[in-house]
Amino acid sequence: MRAFGADTRLPTVALVLDLLRERTTVSRVELAEATGLTRATITNAVRKLIDLGFVHEVGTARSQRGTPRRLLELQPKACHMVGVQFDSYAAVAVVVDLAGAVVARRELPAPGGRDPDAVVPEFAALVRDLLASAGLARPDVLGIGLATYGPQDRDAGVLLTPQPTPAWQGYPLAAALAEATGLPVAIENDATAAGIGAQTPGDPQPNFAVVFMSGGIGAGLIIDGRPYRGATSNGLELGHISVDSEGPRCVCGNRGCVDGVAGPVAVTDRARSDPALAARLGLVGDPLADFRSVAAAAAAGDPEAGALIGVSTRALAVAVVSMVNLLDVGRVVLVGNAFADIGPVYRQALQDEVDRAVFMRHVHEVRVELAADVSCAAAVGAAMVVLRNLLESPNVGDRPAEG
Ligand SMILES: [Zn+2]
DSSP: OOOOOOOOOOOHHHHHHHHHHSSSSSHHHHHHHHOOOOHHHHHHHHHHHHHHEEEEEEEEEETTTTTTTEEEEEOOGGGGEEEEOOSSOOEEEEEEEOOEEEEEEEEEOTTTTTTTTHHHHHHHHHHHHHHTTTTTOGEEEEEEEEEEEEEEEEETEEEEESSSSSSBBOOOOOHHHHHSSSSSSSEEEEHHHHHHOOOOTTTTTTOEEEEEEEESEEEEEEETTTTTOOTTSOOOOOHHHHHOTOOOBTSSSOSSSSHHHSSHHHHHHHTTTTTHHHHHHTOOOHHHHHHHHHHHHHHOOOOHHHHHHHHHHHHHHHHHHHHHHHHHOSSSEEEEEGTTHHHHHHHHHHHOOOOOOOOOTTTTTOOOEOTTTTTTTHHHHHHHHHHHHTTTSSTTTOOOOOO
């Protein structure tokens, strides 16, 4: 499906890099044929990538007319990017190479109810350790992508919400982590990052939506390979779509938000309200750990745990049908650590409801899929944002200053 406008296409340099990630070696002529761009445009983009050290010429291949074509090859180890995804309940960091492969990963302590002044130095120290363990020095790293919840001011690098404590509201998150690590930091909506991380080079269906579930529920949209960010990069707050107009008032102001019915915090709050059930399931008061316990019990046939998961899957399915009806996407990808164990149950429940209720189901198929790595995709996407920011900047080709 290519129902969206061509103005969303990636800039040429990013497009060429994506093709190099997809194919082992490729000539400029093949790049021109694959993209429909002129030889001159491709030559210019390739020169920038060679100047950055991202691409090398690696010999020649004979063309049909007998003229040798110089082959180009991606240099995956030419640089690395760090991605961190966190919310109040979970945090993970990855190091990825230029090809998008994860070369190191680490769980970070969840912020919990702590202030950013305590959390940021801890993240910085653990990122430095992670880079050292991967044998990387600061000049080998383009920067850190930080994927987290909204609302946020992506350009300013600050969160616009007093969650989990008032000190987070307006805190200079990107600047503080940059100061503490000596690396440039870009922030990104976690669900948007999840969409970027769930992409694979050469994907024949580059239009899809993502449902991201960690402590809360969000969504992302990828159009022709690029993220849709909305007016202020706070788009697709799926968690605050109402599934009950008479439901309880959410902290956001809306009524009956799906996050308040289907999200891990809601599910585990409901489980803990029954002390006998909480004791039987061994709940410890950590929403994501407890959600996994409820999910595991449901999978093992516990009827009460199964009922709690059923409430969650049904509410999420209603919201996802609304999202698909609005966006007319052919694919919905589930990402986030809440799907780590119970992902297949949610995938099937959402697929069943999509097949039953999506308005355009007789026109085209809508597939619900689990991301290959549900726990790390948002962190990987955040890391790739650092690379995208470089490739989409007007002065791409100038090696960034090494600090
Ligand atoms: Zn809400």
